Amino acid sequence: xxxxxxxxxxxxxxxxxxxxxxxxxxxxxxxxxxxxxxxxxxxxxxxxxxxxxxxxxxxxxxxxxxxxxxxxxxxxxxxxxxxxxxxxxxxxxxxxxxxxxxxxxxxxxxxxxxxxxxxxxxxxxxxxxxxxxxxxxxxxxxxxxxxxxxxxxxxxxxxxxxxx
Numbered sequence: 437x438x439x440x441x442x443x444x445x446x447x448x449x450x451x452x453x454x455x456x457x458x459x460x461x462x463x464x465x466x467x468x469x470x471x472x473x474x475x476x477x478x479x480x481x482x483x484x485x486x487x488x489x490x491x492x493x494x495x496x497x498x499x500x501x502x503x504x505x506x507x508x509x510x511x512x513x514x515x516x517x518x519x520x521x522x523x524x525x526x527x528x529x530x531x532x533x534x535x536x537x538x539x540x541x542x543x544x545x546x547x548x549x550x551x552x553x554x555x556x557x558x559x560x561x562x563x564x565x566x567x568x569x570x571x572x573x574x575x576x577x578x579x580x581x582x583x584x585x586x587x588x589x590x591x592x593x594x595x596x597x598x599x600x
Contacts, residue, residue, distance in 0.1 A: 438585050439465045449474040458586050463491060463499035470506060477506050485531075488515035492530055504531050563595060570600050 437451055439461035452459075452475045459466070459475065463485075469475040483503070485491055491500055504513070513531045528534065553575075557565050569575055583589050 438587075439469065445472075445474075455479075456586075460586055463496035463503065467499035467502050470503065477503070477511075478508060480507065480511055482512045482514060483507060483531075484514045484516065486516045488530075489517040497530055500530050566592070566596075567599055570596065 437454075437456035437459050439448060439459060448469065449472075452469060461469070466475070470477060485500060491497060507513075513533050515531060515533070555565055555569075566581070581592065583592055
């Protein structure tokens with residue numbers, strides 16, 4: 437469920453009442469829904485914060501600290517950043533975790549054959565393109581496919597399970 441959409445609070449509250457498996461939100465929006473009682477952290481298994489360096493650098497850090505205080509014990513906390521420019525200690529202190537930093541420089545990426553492919557196509561062609569990529573084995577090994585929202589990720593999963 438995507439909480440970053442511009443929609444009425446009552447609509448978000450109703451959607452959260454269905455206990456979604458995945459919630460995508462900014463720290464501020466998540467914190468607001470938690471403190472209003474619309475969203476509960478009681479059954480959360482993982483908390484993932486993308487662009488952690490930006491969250492720490494800007495005003496989202498207070499909201500993340502509030503969320504972290506309300507987390508039940510045993511929740512896996514993951515902070516990601518492709519461009520960690522801030523001090524790792526500052527990022528670590530937000531969630532009180534001992535981070536593992538994985539750095540991939542250009543030489544290592546080349547040695548491990550890490551590549552990025554972007555395909556621009558019309559909306560109507562996307563399902564055919566992804567089908568062709570996997571059916572023709574154009575991608576070798578593991579890969580990540582980025583989609584626009586959570587709903588599309590579920591639809592893509594179902595599509596790939598059915599046709600591949």
